[in-house]
Amino acid sequence: MTAFDLLVPATCSGCGRAGSQCCATCFASFGPPTRLQVPGVGPPVWTLAAYHGAARELVLAFKERGARPLAAWFGALVAAALVALGPPPWTLIPAPSRRSAARDRGGDHMLRIAREAEIAAVAPVLRLAAGVADSVGLGAGARRRNLDGRVQVCGPAPPGTTVLLDDVVTTGATASACVRALRQAGVRTNAVLVLTSARPHRPGQ
Numbered sequence: 001m002t003a004f005d006l007l008v009p010a011t012c013s014g015c016g017r018a019g020s021q022c023c024a025t026c027f028a029s030f031g032p033p034t035r036l037q038v039p040g041v042g043p044p045v046w047t048l049a050a051y052h053g054a055a056r057e058l059v060l061a062f063k064e065r066g067a068r069p070l071a072a073w074f075g076a077l078v079a080a081a082l083v084a085l086g087p088p089p090w091t092l093i094p095a096p097s098r099r100s101a102a103r104d105r106g107g108d109h110m111l112r113i114a115r116e117a118e119i120a121a122v123a124p125v126l127r128l129a130a131g132v133a134d135s136v137g138l139g140a141g142a143r144r145r146n147l148d149g150r151v152q153v154c155g156p157a158p159p160g161t162t163v164l165l166d167d168v169v170t171t172g173a174t175a176s177a178c179v180r181a182l183r184q185a186g187v188r189t190n191a192v193l194v195l196t197s198a199r200p201h202r203p204g205q
Helices: 003-007 053-064 070-086 099-104 109-116 140-147 173-182
Strands: 033-036 046-047 090-094 127-129 151-152 160-167 191-197
Touching: 046 070, 046 127, 046 160, 053 160, 053 191, 070 090, 070 109, 070 160, 070 191, 099 151, 099 173, 109 140, 109 160, 140 173, 151 173, 160 173
Parallel strands: 046 191, 090 160, 160 191
Antiparallel strands: 033 046, 127 151
16 A cells, blocks of 8 residues: 555445545446347457446546556456457557557557466567547447548457457448458457456357
């Protein structure tokens, strides 16, 4: 505990309870990987939680409100999930952010999480070309058009079980565009792992 912690005690970003950045109850909102049906993506898509309640609050706190210590919590969840997705060695490819969004957030938030999952190699080889708009409020078709031809691969990925990592899946447009760009560059994506899903899903799906 630092002097800052003594002066300004940490509160849970999920529920506001004092004690830590993420309390045990909110951490338990995330579970083992649950498979989703996401048409058009290709490789299997897995999520660790539904995008509501404490899980949603934690993702937003990390992504939009500067709760950077949550990267370690999310990294631990990702590392545990990788074991269920395929044999080692694992390579995590973070889904890219718009440059302006990454600048506003003080860096690429998914890259930060990927680096905290210490059992995997990290290959930040995806980037978005200029002209990609914020996807908030866009429907499925508009999201696809927004990303069409604008996901670029800027380097090779190490061999192994390759997992695309993102924070939330809604329509699947981002995952589909990333997988397609990687495939065109000769990189096979074995799985897509998202922290949360805004899609309907049920255990065992």
